[in-house]
Amino acid sequence: MRRGGLVSKSVVQFNLPYNKQLVSRAKDLRKSRSLPEALLWCEIKGGKINGLDFDRQKIIGNYIVDFFCAGVGAVVEIDDKTHELKEQYDNVRDSYLQSLGLRVIHISAKEVLKNPASVAELLRNIL
Template identity: 45%
Template sequence: MKEILTHINGIPIRKNFMGILPYNPDLKLLLSGKRKAKILGEVSFWQRVRAHTFHKIDFDRQRIIGNYIVDFYVKRLGLVVEIDGWSHDFKEKYDKARQDYLESLGLKVFRISDFDVKNNLDVVMKDLESFIIKHYAY
């Protein structure tokens, strides 16, 4: 029987432990710079999910998985949240390869635009709830 992580809109959400994921320690040096960059969309999203404030779910910020640094990661779900800003406009192949790699590890990837986070954060949070329910409902 799967353990329940939380409930969203009365719907039980099951834990989905991923275990140990690949980790490139060479990327650790980049983490503090990325966190200090204070990208508005990431900061706004972080304020909504930090400290278990979003349905008591624990989000990590700037997590290394393999040769990538993902924006946000939920270990107990195996969920990656990526906020795509203008720097992604010309990186379709890179983003596709990255997403394919993450999904090959069994992770689910929720992608949102930086514009939507800045201008429609309440809608983004509802979309995230729907995504979690779709993929992790008991």
Template identity: 40%
Template sequence: MAYPPLQGEGDRSPQASGGGGVPRTLRPEVARARSLRRSMTLPEVMLWQRLRGQPGGIRFRRQHPIGTYIADFYCARARLVVEVDGHIHAGASARMHDRGRDQFMRENGFRVVRVSAADVLRDVEAVAASIVAQAARPLHHQPSADGPPPRTGED
């Protein structure tokens, strides 16, 4: 007769479906982002439906953590953060929080685009096209081939 292994004993071979060990803990921002993905607002859902298919070959992420903040949408290639502002952003404390957030993003090399939730509801196609166009623009000006040569020390 075979008995089950005692506590702490048993097969130590790798298993396909996990095993023991310490449960994985997430950074608070990641856990919050995952939660926000499950509870997106209607304008966010509508915009995500347009941006998720990599329009123009540009990949977007939704509810992406950046520092202690979570961007509604983010394009890594363009370092572009897109925020959908609904009625919740109209209050004085929310505007102050948004200014601090935008400053953090700019200081860390991100461009921030804010779009109104009303504009998304009114014409989601135009808003999505505008966002894709901004993501397609390079962050830095690339001089044309027939323009003046770069200054000494610049390539």
């Protein structure tokens, strides 16, 4: 919506549960991010995806998600080789996040490593 030459963004507000006991762990994860996380972060930070802001290692309830975009209520998870081993855990977490009205997007770490720009383009198209 334009007003006086300015563009106002419509922002979705989420009152998300937050486990304070995970703050230290989330900080550690932000400092020691994986290569796929670092590559994708370079592609999405600073509003590069449709002007949207993302948080890294966001605490939601008892979970820490890789990336969270409050503007559209989306969680982006990068799945590595261990994803198959954690499938049941991921399903429970995804159901919980979806119950909060969030959209969960899973992206393969292999795809991010192969071509982070194409993953960013995919996000640009679906968000």
